[in-house]
Amino acid sequence: xxxxxxxxxxxxxxxxxxxxxxxxxxxxxxxxxxxxxxxxxxxxxxxxxxxxxxxxxxxxxxxxxxxxxxxxxxxxxxxxxxxxxxxxxxxxxxxxxxxxxxxxxxxxxxxxxxxxxxxxxxxxxxxxxxxxxxxxxxxxxxxxxxxxxxxxxxxxxxxxxxxxxxxxxxxxxxxxxxxxxxxxxxxxxxxxxxxxxxxxxxxxxxxxxxxxxxxxxxxxxxxxxxxxxxxxxxxxxxxxxxxxxxxxxxxxxxxxxxxxxxxxxxxxxxxxxxxxxxxxxxxxxxxxxxxxxxxxxxxxxxxxxxxxxxxxxxxxxxxxxxxxxxxxxxxx
Amino acid sequence: xxxxxxxxxxxxxxxxxxxxxxxxxxxxxxxxxxxxxxxxxxxxxxxxxxxxxxxxxxxxxxxxxxxxxxxxxxxxxxxxxxxxxxxxxxxxxxxxxxxxxxxxxxxxxxxxxxxxxxxxxxxxxxxxxxxxxxxxxxxxxxxxxxxxxxxxxxxxxxxxxxxxxxxxxxxxxxxxxxxxxxxxxxxxxxxxxxxxxxxxxxxxxxxxxxxxxxxxxxxxxxxxxxxxxxxxxxxxxxxxxxxxxxxxxxxxxxxxxxxxxxxxxx
Numbered sequence: 110x111x112x113x114x115x116x117x118x119x120x121x122x123x124x125x126x127x128x129x130x131x132x133x134x135x136x137x138x139x140x141x142x143x144x145x146x147x148x149x150x151x152x153x154x155x156x157x158x159x160x161x162x163x164x165x166x167x168x169x170x171x172x173x174x175x176x177x178x179x180x181x182x183x184x185x186x187x188x189x190x191x192x193x194x195x196x197x198x199x200x201x202x203x204x205x206x207x208x209x210x211x212x213x214x215x216x217x218x219x220x221x222x223x224x225x226x227x228x229x230x231x232x233x234x235x236x237x238x239x240x241x242x243x244x245x246x247x248x249x250x251x252x253x254x255x256x257x258x259x260x261x262x263x264x265x266x267x268x269x270x271x272x273x274x275x276x277x278x279x280x281x282x283x284x285x286x287x288x289x290x291x292x293x294x295x296x297x298x299x300x301x302x303x304x305x306x307x308x309x310x311x312x313x314x315x316x317x318x319x320x321x322x323x324x325x326x327x328x329x330x331x332x333x334x335x336x337x338x339x340x341x342x343x344x345x346x347x348x349x350x351x352x353x354x355x356x357x358x359x360x361x362x363x364x365x366x367x368x369x370x371x372x373x374x375x376x377x378x379x380x381x382x383x384x385x386x387x388x389x390x391x392x393x394x395x396x397x398x399x400x401x402x403x404x405x406x407x408x409x410x411x412x413x414x415x416x417x418x419x420x421x422x423x424x425x426x427x428x429x430x431x432x433x434x435x436x437x438x439x440x441x
Numbered sequence: 442x443x444x445x446x447x448x449x450x451x452x453x454x455x456x457x458x459x460x461x462x463x464x465x466x467x468x469x470x471x472x473x474x475x476x477x478x479x480x481x482x483x484x485x486x487x488x489x490x491x492x493x494x495x496x497x498x499x500x501x502x503x504x505x506x507x508x509x510x511x512x513x514x515x516x517x518x519x520x521x522x523x524x525x526x527x528x529x530x531x532x533x534x535x536x537x538x539x540x541x542x543x544x545x546x547x548x549x550x551x552x553x554x555x556x557x558x559x560x561x562x563x564x565x566x567x568x569x570x571x572x573x574x575x576x577x578x579x580x581x582x583x584x585x586x587x588x589x590x591x592x593x594x595x596x597x598x599x600x601x602x603x604x605x606x607x608x609x610x611x612x613x614x615x616x617x618x619x620x621x622x623x624x625x626x627x628x629x630x631x632x633x634x635x636x637x638x639x640x641x642x643x644x645x646x647x648x649x650x651x652x653x654x655x656x657x658x659x660x661x662x663x664x665x666x667x668x669x670x671x672x673x674x675x676x677x678x679x680x681x682x683x684x685x686x687x688x689x690x691x692x693x694x695x696x697x698x699x700x701x702x703x704x705x706x707x
Contacts, residue, residue: 183611186586211606215588218540218573222580227541227667230572245671250569251470252454254461257569258672301585303614305601310609346707354625364591364626365608370570371624373607379706389458390567400706402697403682411458416682418706420697422690430694438702 113264115147117202119193120165121210122155127164130208132277134270137235138206139169139278141244144237147203150174152196154189156182159290166286169278173286174200178293183304184212190220192293197224197265199291204244205265206235213269226263231370233274244268252370253389253396272318272374273397310365315349317366322348323377325368325395327385328355329405329424336362339383342432345439351375353391369394384424387412404428442500442595444491445554446524447547447562447574448484450508450516453477454567461675468673470568480518483563487623488519489630490593491561498595501525503554507535507546513646520641521633527646528554534651535662542665544577549654551582557618559600564589564622575622585619591626 116138121128135151142149150172151165162173176192193216197205205221207213209231221228233256234247244266246259260266317323324343326336336350343350351368352361368375370390376397383404385391392415395401403416406423413419420427453476460473472478480488491502504519507530520527528550535546551560560579565572572588579586591610592603598617603610605624615621633641651658658664685700687693701707 185613211589211604214572215576218576219580219586222541222573222577227539228573229668231570248570250673251452251461252567252570254458255463255470255673255675257670257674259668259670261668263667301616302587304611305614306612307606308609308611312608358625358629364605371564379701387458388455389461390454402701402706404694408684413682413684414458414678415680417680418697418701418704419682419684420690420693421684421686422693426690427694427697430691431698434695434698435707438698438707 111201113201113203115200115202116142116145116149116204116206117197117200117265118149118151118165118170119205119207119213119216120151120153120161121208121212122153122158122161127161127168128208128210130210130270130272131165132168133273133275134206134208135165135169136277137270137275141204141235141237145203145242148172150200150202152176152193154181154192162288166284167280167282169284171286173288174291175288176291176293178295180295180297180300181293185300185302185304186215186219187300187302188295189216190223191295191299193220194223195294196291202265205267207269209269209271217267217269221267224265226265226267227261228267228269229259230269231271232268233271235268235270249370249393251389253393273376310363312365315347317349317351317368317373318375320349320375321377322346322379322381323351323375323395324348324381324383325351325353325385326356326383327353327391329384330356330361333361338428338432342381342428342435345432345436348377353385353388382412382416383428385412386410387415404431442494442498442559443557444494444500444502444559444561445551445557446484446487446491446502446504446519447560447578448488448504448506448519449481449566450478450506450511451481451566451568453479454482463673463675465674468670470673478512478515480515481563481566481568483565483567483623483625485518485563485630486625486627487561487563488522488524490623490627492523492631494559494593494595495523503528505547505550506530507543509533509536517641517644517646518633520644521637522631523637527644529646529648530654531648532650533662534658534664537663538661539666539668540571540573540577541667542661544574545581545665546654546656546661547574548578548581549656550649551578553649553654559617560584560620562620562622564624575620579620582620585615586621587613587615587619588622589624590621591624593621
């Protein structure tokens with residue numbers, strides 16, 4: 110029986126370049142491939158994506174497989190699983206890594222089940238067991254209150270990685286590798302779903318994932334008006350506004366501002382947490398922050414166990430005074 | 442419209458993180474004392490999604506849950522919200538599975554239920570955060586699926602859904618029957634009404650064992666796992682918070698700004 114060998118990374122393109130999470134997956138994949146003494150390859154699926162093959166090699170792949178077809182223009186479960194099944198059976202990788210994105214969350218589980226294996230999603234650490242050569246897959250569970258290490262003896266061992274959990278290699282345009290085109294060979298009648306429209310959410314100012322400073326509010330902010338004060342501070346600091354789930358669910362802020370396990374993962378230099386308790390689900394989204402500053406009237410709040418600096422007090426009194434002092438300090 | 446919703450009884454994810462404890466030897470979580478379990482939050486959103494369809498299209502909503510040690514008042518919540526039936530896959534053989542073996546049992550139960558137009562699951566359960574049971578059920582039943590759904594519109598044997606993307610959403614048309622996993626962007630689940638609670642009190646859940654749904658015991662629960670869990674642990678938290686105190690909140694705020702400037706954080 111043929112052996113499973115090598116590491117395969119499913120690559121995504123975002124805003125005209127290789128997605129950051131793909132460069133992170135390649136960095137992680139490179140490390141695992143080196144440990145195994147086996148090759149690393151990338152797979153790109155879509156329409157007009159051939160140009161990015163060389164980029165995957167610049168970020169560490171030895172080989173890039175390109176499945177380029179008009180029918181693959183938009184991600185759809187049926188078509189993407191079909192072509193991934195094809196390339197996985199061709200390459201037989203030991204390990205398959207995807208990013209924990211709206212594609213990865215959908216594609217990884219169902220593809221793994223189709224292939225007779227299983228997947229671990231949202232991994233924050235991946236290691237090779239030196240004895241068994243199995244992939245040890247560490248992921249947060251219980252909303253981030255705990256972590257679990259999973260493995261499987263079915264192949265490929267499939268994972269998605271959390272954004273910003275792994276490090277990319279430095280881009281090296283001189284790296285050489287093969288590019289292989291794989292025909293999609295799709296049967297259009299087998300594609301059950303139809304993407305009718307894509308709607309981009311209007312983002313004012315800097316994107317949350319890129320902001321060096323984030324001012325985030327929780328349930329305690331109390332309403333949309335309260336968030337205006339957070340926005341004022343964020344603007345002053347040239348940062349962005351974020352939120353926990355309740356403000357988004359209540360419609361106080363747009364859904365896209367949700368930071369957490371099922372929202373955005375951020376790792377800014379400074380995270381100012383206003384009137385939020387610091388639940389594990391929320392902290393999963395911002396624990397990578399360099400410095401967390403907490404403002405909360407409850408001294409027993411979990412946020413004070415994870416923050417670096419804090420003030421215990423009513424945010425309605427603390428924040429305006431804080432903002433004024435910051436204004437003064439930045440002007441001086 | 443016949444809608445089936447999968448829900449799960451879990452440790453309350455809103456319980457304070459300090460109450461969370463692990464039995465390291467058994468690789469299990471110790472349920473916090475005096476804290477009632479709940480229906481997993483995303484499962485509740487799925488129930489809400491099902492009820493909205495019932496509101497507009499009529500029909501039946503059947504909730505199904507796999508587990509043990511069910512607390513009747515807790516697991517009946519879908520009924521008190523407005524679901525018509527509750528089926529419990531209540532047997533030790535069913536539990537301690539991974540997404541695959543759990544989905545296999547649920548899929549076989551769904552096959553036994555027979556008629557359905559739509560199967561809804563939460564996007565992930567708040568305990569294991571695996572996020573895969575919906576996909577697995579779709580794969581086993583050979584149905585189209587979509588995940589991260591925040592809106593469903595039913596017309597003519599099709600569902601028009603809004604699916605969350607990192608920078609917005611996409612509108613997708615999917616033929617029925619299908620499996621959809623639901624996210625919180627759907628909107629707040631309804632509170633049970635007094636009428637609903639009274640009706641739920643009178644309604645007995647149906648309990649099915651492995652023999653009732655014709656499953657091979659080696660394919661469900663712990664026996665049917667593809668994924669192995671090697672370790673469950675709580676990462677050690679380092680670091681201490683420097684709490685800036687003062688006589689008034691305004692003074693503390695000012696001191697905080699100065700301290701952050703001093704520490705070159707600002």
